[in-house]
Amino acid sequence: MLEVLTDTDYEMFRKVIYDESGITFSDTNRSILDSRIKEILRNNNIATPQEYYAIITKNPEEMKKMLDSVTTNLTRFFRNQPHFDAFIHYVIPKVIEFKKASGDRNIKIWSAGCSTGEEPYTIAMIMKEICPPGFTFHITASDISLKSLMVAQQGFYSEARVEGVPPNYLAKYFTKVDGGYQIKEDVKKTIHFDYHNLKNDSGARNLDVIFCRNVLIYFDEPAQLTVVNHFYDSMSEHSFLYIGHSESLFGMNTKFEFLKTDWACLYGKNIK
Structure with missing residues (x-):
């Protein structure tokens, strides 16, 4: 052996x-x-x-x-709450402001490295709460793990896996079933799950927010730069990028701007 x-x-x-x-x-x-x-x-x-x-x-x-x-896949619902606080109180209000100026009413979000789906479902639930009338949103969620994507598409989670979901969200967006909880269909239909290797350009364009948290740590600096530049090309004129709280673009030759909000730090494209 x-x-x-x-x-x-x-x-x-x-x-x-x-x-x-x-x-x-x-x-x-x-x-x-x-x-x-x-x-x-x-x-x-x-x-x-x-x-x-x-x-x-x-x-x-x-x-x-x-x-x-x-590929290691470790995630949970509402992981790093300050990121979502910034999303609710700063990022989406800014995106809406930019959208109103352009006349576009559709908010496009990408969860890159979505693992078993907790992150995109968290984003979807929040957007259903805060997306204003007259606006729509769509989330693309991708991963290199086909097994993880199958779990994500199913949208079923054990009781232990939904720890951290606020009780009002759990009641509103999940159905209690034997052995755990099932994401409701009206949440699932806002997300498109897809296989994607971050080494390659996704082909997506005009994205308003990208979440790619705790993924860049698996790449060396040249590969990180390739991924980050692909992100920049795929984003709308005024947009936002989330990476993991232990990750940084410091010292990398990118066009992203560092942004410190009252809740969390992130990066932006033409936001100042």
């Missing part, structure tokens, strides 16, 4: 993962890659890492499955 990837095996997988997705594995998180590859070999009765490498490099679908398996 394989105990650990050799240095040669590790470098082989580390490189192909980086080339395909921009996700970086280093000495500090090598154990994660080791354990995920060993689990894949065991579950699929594959004898050696070299045999598995040959499979993924010849079959794009197997490559997607491998990237899915090595």
Whole structure:
């Protein structure tokens, strides 16, 4: 039984993962890659890492499955409440102000790296509460993990997973069912879930708000810059970008402006 990837095996997988997705594995998180590859070999009765490498490099679908398996997905509803406080009290009022000036009445939001859906559903519930009459909104939610997207599309969460959802939101936007809670259909229909590799341009344009929180940490600086520049190109003339509270664009050559609100720090495009 394989105990650990050799240095040669590790470098082989580390490189192909980086080339395909921009996700970086280093000495500090090598154990994660080791354990995920060993689990894949065991579950699929594959004898050696070299045999598995040959499979993924010849079959794009197997490559997607491998990237899915090595991606860590950790999230929850209303994660980092100050971000959502800024969203409610500053970002969306500003977006509405910009929209009124342009005559556009549709607010477009992207949850990039949405994992199992808690973030986009949180955004959708908030927007249903604060979106003013005469305005509409649409959320695109994407991830590189197909398994996570399937959970997100289903919209079912155990009781433990809905901890942190305010009681009034839970009553209004979920249905209590055996074993947990189901997101209501009128919330689900505001979100389009889609597979997307952030290494590539999504093709989306005129987005008003992008959430990409706790994702950039998996990329090295060149890959981060590529992702951030893709975001900039996809956003509307006046728009906002959220990244994780432990992440920063400081020192990166981007066009985004740093923004400090009364609730949280974020970034903007032509907002000053």
